[in-house]
Structure formats: C-alpha cells, structure tokens
Amino acid sequence: MHVEYTLPVREAPKDEHEGEVTRIVDEIQSDFTDEWTGNCVYRLECFSPANVGQIEEPHDGRKIRVAEALxxxxxxxxxxxxxxxxxxxxxxxxxxxxxxxxxxxxxxHLTEIRCYESIEEARDQEAKVGEEYQNLDDTYVYYRHNRHERFHWD
Incomplete structure (x- = not known):
C-alpha cells in the first residue's frame, strides 16, 4: 500500500516523535483493517546530502555508503x-x-507499507521489494540484499 507520511524531524523533543509516530501507525492500521498483521516491509525516503558535511555521524563514527549518497x-x-x-x-x-x-x-517520509502473514515472510520479501526500486534513475536503495556489500569504484 502506497502511503505518504512526513516523519518528525530529529531535533523535535522525544515525546513529539513518539506521539507523531504513534498517530501515523494508528492511521495505517485503520487503513489496513483486517489485513494488518504487524509483520511488514516498509519504504522510507531519506535525506540526500549535497556534501559530506551534511551526513550525520553514526553512533560508531564510521560512515557508510557515502559515495552512493553523494x-x-x-x-x-x-x-x-x-x-x-x-x-x-x-x-x-x-x-x-x-x-x-x-x-x-x-x-x-514513510511511503510504502506491505503486510505479510509472518515476520519470516516479511524478511523474505524485503529484498524483493528493494529490488523493485533498484533501477530508478539517480536513486540508491538500501535493503537487506546490499547491506553488507562493499562499494567498488571499478
């Protein structure tokens, strides 16, 4: 199911994050009615940096996918x-x-949700969903299949 929800900004207070995310998920669950299992694959649109300085620091300090992001x-x-x-x-x-x-x-933005009968089925489908978007122009898609690949310049 295609959806379009703007996610709260990181700088907002924690209780605002929790309240807005709860509201979004409640709305999604009501749209799914009987189909909602909680076992889902989701698609997030992420901030695309113009330069390295706009990439936020990860908890361990080692940045990943910098070339792809830029x-x-x-x-x-x-x-x-x-x-x-x-x-x-x-x-x-x-x-x-x-x-x-x-x-x-x-x-x-949260832009897509797909529900499955079990979490195992959702995990199996995650890479397939990622592959559906892999060939979009000027787009990098991060999903289970490519999380552990190394970037090669050749």
Missing amino acids: TNSRLIYIGCSQWLENRLWKHVRGKSYGAKFTQQYRPT
Missing part, C-alpha cells in the same frame, strides 16, 4: 519489522537507535 539525488531505505511503531521511532531518533543507514541519512 552521487544520487534520492535515497531509499527498505526495512521490515513486527513492531512498526517502535522501529519507525528508532529510525526517526537516529543516534544509537535504528539502522546505521538511517542514523546518517535521516528518514523524511
């Missing part, structure tokens, strides 16, 4: 979770929360 104008993160509200909150907060990719490249 050479594409659109960054997409594909993830999966049993507890969407908690997971989104972690992505929005950044720092030592959420994925390292979203610590550096702040998620700005």
Whole structure:
C-alpha cells in the first residue's frame, strides 16, 4: 500500500516523535483493517546530502555508503519489522537507535507499507521489494540484499 507520511524531524523533543509516530501507525492500521498483521516491509525516503558535511555521524563514527549518497539525488531505505511503531521511532531518533543507514541519512517520509502473514515472510520479501526500486534513475536503495556489500569504484 502506497502511503505518504512526513516523519518528525530529529531535533523535535522525544515525546513529539513518539506521539507523531504513534498517530501515523494508528492511521495505517485503520487503513489496513483486517489485513494488518504487524509483520511488514516498509519504504522510507531519506535525506540526500549535497556534501559530506551534511551526513550525520553514526553512533560508531564510521560512515557508510557515502559515495552512493553523494552521487544520487534520492535515497531509499527498505526495512521490515513486527513492531512498526517502535522501529519507525528508532529510525526517526537516529543516534544509537535504528539502522546505521538511517542514523546518517535521516528518514523524511514513510511511503510504502506491505503486510505479510509472518515476520519470516516479511524478511523474505524485503529484498524483493528493494529490488523493485533498484533501477530508478539517480536513486540508491538500501535493503537487506546490499547491506553488507562493499562499494567498488571499478
């Protein structure tokens, strides 16, 4: 299901993050009606930096996917979770929360949700969803399949 939710900014107080993320997930659950299982794959649009100085510091200090971020104008993160509200909150907060990719490249919008019967099925589908977006022009898609690949210049 395609959705369009603007996520809270990182600088907002923690209680604002939690309240807004709860509201978003409640609205999504009501749209899914009987189909909501909580086991989902989601797509986040992330901030695309113009230079290295705009990349936020990850909790361990080692930046990832810098070349990809600087050479594409659109960054997409594909993830999966049993507890969407908690997971989104972690992505929005950044720092030592959420994925390292979203610590550096702040998620700005939640744009897609797909529900599955089990978390195992959602995990299996995560890479397939990522591959669907992989060939978009000027876009880098970060998902399970390519998380551990090294970037090669040749």
